[in-house]
Amino acid sequence: MRETPAPWKHGVVLVCNNERPPGAPKPSCGRAAGTGLKSWLKDAAREGGGPAAECRVLNSTCLDLCPADGVAVAILPGDEVLVADPVADRQALLARVQGHMEEVARQEGGGGGGGLRGALDRLRRR
Numbered sequence: 001m002r003e004t005p006a007p008w009k010h011g012v013v014l015v016c017n018n019e020r021p022p023g024a025p026k027p028s029c030g031r032a033a034g035t036g037l038k039s040w041l042k043d044a045a046r047e048g049g050g051p052a053a054e055c056r057v058l059n060s061t062c063l064d065l066c067p068a069d070g071v072a073v074a075i076l077p078g079d080e081v082l083v084a085d086p087v088a089d090r091q092a093l094l095a096r097v098q099g100h101m102e103e104v105a106r107q108e109g110g111g112g113g114g115g116l117r118g119a120l121d122r123l124r125r126r
């Protein structure tokens with residue numbers, strides 16, 4: 001094992017695109033909905049500039065939320081987890097990601113007090 005510099009900064013956004021087969025007992029986020037939301041968010045975050053432009057937006061397997069009414073999204077670092085409508089909530093999700101990454105970047109730069117843990121606590125209280 002070896003350490004290597006990450007090709008992203010500030011954090012990672014995981015967008016579930018797990019799709020269960022028809023008739024499965026649990027709902028799932030869905031391949032098309034999750035992949036579409038991830039692609040839109042990645043492009044919008046880059047176009048928006050700022051710290052969110054440097055984070056990584058990825059599709060993930062099941063995040064163990066399995067909503068029937070949207071797509072599960074986790075914003076890291078921290079434990080912020082959202083269920084988003086893959087179309088109607090796009091702008092609100094982008095704003096959350098931008099705010100999260102700005103706070104993390106501020107803490108990485110030494111501002112705001114409390115370090116990264118303080119930043120995560122403030123994000124939770126929003």
Ligand code: FES
Pocket residue numbers: 016017018019027028029030061062063064065066067072
């Ligand atoms: S299927 Fe998306 S969180 Fe479980």
